[in-house]
Amino acid sequence: MASSTESLPGTSDLFAAECTDWRLLEQTAHQIFPLYGYGELRTPIFERTDVFLRSIGDETDIVQKEMYTFTDRGNRSLTLRPEGTAGVMRALANAGIPQGDERRVYYLGPMFRGERPAAGRKRQFHQVGTECVGKVSPEIDVECIAMLLHYLASVGIPAGRTRLMLNSRGTAEDREPVATALRAYFADKVGAMCEDCQRRLTTNVWRILDCKVDGCQETIRQAPSTTELLGAPSREYFARVCAGLDELGIAYQVEPRLVRGLDYYQHTVFELVFEGIGAQNSIAGGGRYAITFGNQTLQGVGFAAGLERLLLTRTELGIAPTPLPATDAFLVSLGDAALRRNLKLAAELRQAGLAVQMDLEGRGMKSQMRTANKVNARYALILGDNELERHVVMAKQLATGEQQEWPLAEAGTRLGQ
Ligand code: HAM
Numbered sequence: 001m002a003s004s005t006e007s008l009p010g011t012s013d014l015f016a017a018e019c020t021d022w023r024l025l026e027q028t029a030h031q032i033f034p035l036y037g038y039g040e041l042r043t044p045i046f047e048r049t050d051v052f053l054r055s056i057g058d059e060t061d062i063v064q065k066e067m068y069t070f071t072d073r074g075n076r077s078l079t080l081r082p083e084g085t086a087g088v089m090r091a092l093a094n095a096g097i098p099q100g101d102e103r104r105v106y107y108l109g110p111m112f113r114g115e116r117p118a119a120g121r122k123r124q125f126h127q128v129g130t131e132c133v134g135k136v137s138p139e140i141d142v143e144c145i146a147m148l149l150h151y152l153a154s155v156g157i158p159a160g161r162t163r164l165m166l167n168s169r170g171t172a173e174d175r176e177p178v179a180t181a182l183r184a185y186f187a188d189k190v191g192a193m194c195e196d197c198q199r200r201l202t203t204n205v206w207r208i209l210d211c212k213v214d215g216c217q218e219t220i221r222q223a224p225s226t227t228e229l230l231g232a233p234s235r236e237y238f239a240r241v242c243a244g245l246d247e248l249g250i251a252y253q254v255e256p257r258l259v260r261g262l263d264y265y266q267h268t269v270f271e272l273v274f275e276g277i278g279a280q281n282s283i284a285g286g287g288r289y290a291i292t293f294g295n296q297t298l299q300g301v302g303f304a305a306g307l308e309r310l311l312l313t314r315t316e317l318g319i320a321p322t323p324l325p326a327t328d329a330f331l332v333s334l335g336d337a338a339l340r341r342n343l344k345l346a347a348e349l350r351q352a353g354l355a356v357q358m359d360l361e362g363r364g365m366k367s368q369m370r371t372a373n374k375v376n377a378r379y380a381l382i383l384g385d386n387e388l389e390r391h392v393v394m395a396k397q398l399a400t401g402e403q404q405e406w407p408l409a410e411a412g413t414r415l416g417q
Pocket of ligand 1: 082083084085113115120121122123125126127129130131261262282283284285286287288289301302303304305306307308309
């Protein structure tokens with residue numbers, strides 16, 4: 001049996017040395033998305049279950065197999081958010097968007113899916129995502145993809161190392177004609193496919209295209225291209241998306257059977273793949289969608305990138321981990337009076353923004369110096385009765401062993417140099 005201190009499968013404890021890279025991904029999001037007019041939105045980690053059911057779709061793997069759903073003490077069915085878009089749309093619908101207005105928001109945080117844990121596949125994972133809601137135009141979709149690539153390049157993942165897959169799911173008007181063609185194709189083949197595909201033939205035939213079971217792949221590959229089955233307005237919209245990407249010099253590959261794992265998509269869908277991080281190689285995905293809450297239908301376009309997968313990608317690209325912030329000084333106290341004076345000195349230095357550690361147990365000089373080296377301090381500042389009397393401190397640069405006396409009052413400025 002697993003020991004009780006282990007974190008649950010598919011979850012992680014992240015210590016300081018790992019958090020530096022996480023913070024880099026998060027801070028870059030705060031820098032890049034506002035350049036495009038996006039503001040941060042923080043929504044709850046759990047929502048009423050129907051928020052996800054109505055938007056993600058009954059027949060999706062997320063809803064059918066992966067949601068962490070529970071009944072609370074008030075007998076309400078609640079779900080830990082499996083993705084960000086549905087909760088963001090609920091929040092925007094609640095806040096209200098005046099007709100003809102646009103809202104641009106970005107978010108970061110944990111998401112929860114009860115999937116089989118694997119490299120790059122967690123049960124608690126983290127996304128950074130954006131949504132641009134209220135207006136419909138192929139150029140907004142293009143800008144969204146360009147912004148995703150800008151973000152990734154800013155965290156060290158250049159567009160040239162990834163593959164952008166693109167497709168269109170058309171609009172509500174295209175849904176039935178395409179479904180009819182897909183049903184006609186799959187009808188006599190579905191018997192040899194998985195149980196989910198057999199059921200989806202009647203419940204939601206589009207979903208068959210997103211099946212991940214190995215044995216179903218060959219049949220899916222031969223299926224009619226959804227892109228070619230779309231009506232003229234949707235094909236025109238898609239052509240403009242492609243033209244916009246061409247204009248920006250963004251390379252893409254049209255994948256006529258890419259439908260993605262969520263039912264809310266309309267028009268553009270895309271996925272960004274990085275080869276080399278194992279089977280879970282989709283590092284980001286998104287598209288245009290329409291989600292209805294009550295009498296409001298919100299239309300938007302957005303994407304989400306998985307932070308765990310971005311970190312794996314950075315490692316695969318050979319990017320060194322972001323180092324922990326350095327310790328500027330370790331204060332070594334020889335005797336009680338020095339210890340008391342160092343408490344004050346440490347407070348002053350920290351107020352000045354310097355990272356300072358010290359021994360608080362009155363240990364001997366040798367073990368204090370050992371700790372100073374262990375924490376990788378730039379300087380050991382040694383204070384004894386003799387130094388105290390003369391208002392100085394002995395500053396030892398640990399990398400070189402060089403020693404110098406500094407006036408105590410100048411310790412902050414000297415360390416800051
Ligand atoms: P998604 O494709 O389900 O889309 O997830 C987006 C990204 O989250 C994936 O490309 C992947 O990097 C990461 N991800 C998903 N599941 C896991 C997991 N179990 N472990 C680790 N990483 C994972 C969405 O969530 C949509 N809400 C995207 C969107 C925004 N569409 C429009 N707006």
